[in-house]
Amino acid sequence: MSTVLVSNIMMINERDRFDALLREKGVTPIWPEVNQFMDADQCLSYAGEVDGWLAGDDKITRDVLKAFLPRLKVISKWGTGIDSIDLEAAKELGVPICNSPGAFRDAVSEYAIGLLLAATRRLARTDRTIRAGGWPKGRFPGMAGRTMGVIGYGAIGQGVGQRARGLGMEVIAHDPYMQTAPDGIEMVSFETLLERADVITLCCNQTPENFHLLNAETLGRARDGVILCNVARGGLIDEAALIAALESGKVGAAALDVFETEPLPQDHPLMGFENVALSSHNANSTIEAIEYVHANTLDNLFRHLDG
Template identity: 45%
Template structure:
């Protein structure tokens, strides 16, 4: 019987499946609960889990004694209990950079939508209005964008912002050998000097609610906020208040503290919020890149892990 890999999703790119021949692939569906995952692990005792949706915690790991590796279909591993995994000798790997182009493009789209009032003007046009005499958009050239996080996605976005003629400043204590068009600064400088702030860092307990009432108050009045990283980087109540007061001109958000967003969320129906359902990394190309990256990463771990069943 072939060893099993569980995918916390309903599908996986064919190019990834081609790499995993010799393994039984079990799909958990698009919204697997912890109970679903525990049951599947008990039934199949997987050697690997590919994480697309949902969370993988200690209970899931304990239900799979053969588990050697948890491989993220993407770059953010905050949905995996890495402390529990380490304690159990389970490696956690991520397809870092596989969706960098897709997410950076979404960040740029949200920034432009905010600066150019794309959504509002579209709605007005469809309603029969012609606001040429009364509307003024924001020109981004010559303005400063502050990036929190200078990994693969942040640097890809930085290159595009530079091409627009923007001054690019960024904070990332781990970034090295930055390109000449990115100026490394501290967070206080990000808040003080940015006309737009774009979040590109992983979520940790240290940076949860990094953008909050205090830090938003330090920003220029009329700043644009873009977040394609993790929703919990931002105190959502504080952002709502800042947008309503005009301290924040507009917010372009692709990620939220609780996902999926449910009916009645305070952002819904609010002017100056441009929202998308965490689809920055969801393109046909990124889908393949992330699947292949996740497959290659887990195969590499299985190939070097003692007692693991690595299928040639």
């Protein structure tokens, strides 16, 4: 009988369901206590105990991978992002890494637009004010006629571009791995995107090279009043620089689903801005997308365990 470590939050949140399903398949699950993800030390505490791993955003380093061998047969990552795994080490050590690429194209891209409108049109604030007895008549910026710059033009980035065009926006994109876009939009350099974009949406993976991609220096080169939307990874934005840019007005609004520290601390300065929409790293949260990824993650696991 195989033993599998289940450390992704999405399955942990439905533990009874997936515990029963795994046991029906002849698999014994191990359920760690997880706060968002496991750091390397917590990962190492399970070394040598499992044949498979249903992982979340756990810090799976080279040392972690070595410690799990030779028993570990597969890491089946819940979701699309695999930037928390040392992929080079996994390849060298022969550990298959599986995920669900493209699964959240529609879910995340439509959420990005909704979060963007919440930040610019103050939708949540208006709702709260009405519930408190008010009847506000604010005047806020629209999106039609503006330029949307998308950083990272994979499946989610293309979904954002499609929806932005539906709002009457011009769309440009930057992606170092793509010379031309499947949908024909203009691909530009990072510098050109900073110069031209009224709205910047981050849809890329986080790598050592693009950590704090938007920082004091790069934000300084962006357009005055630029609007930011991040549905990718929190580390892409230097939050201290973002706070300073919001205070100065350099950044006109921000729509944020991800942060450098999650959950966001209750005393975080971003809580104090009315032109910032905050979300809980939950842009993928449609029933359809989540059920697809549940099934695909398990299929990836069983395929390698059975093989």
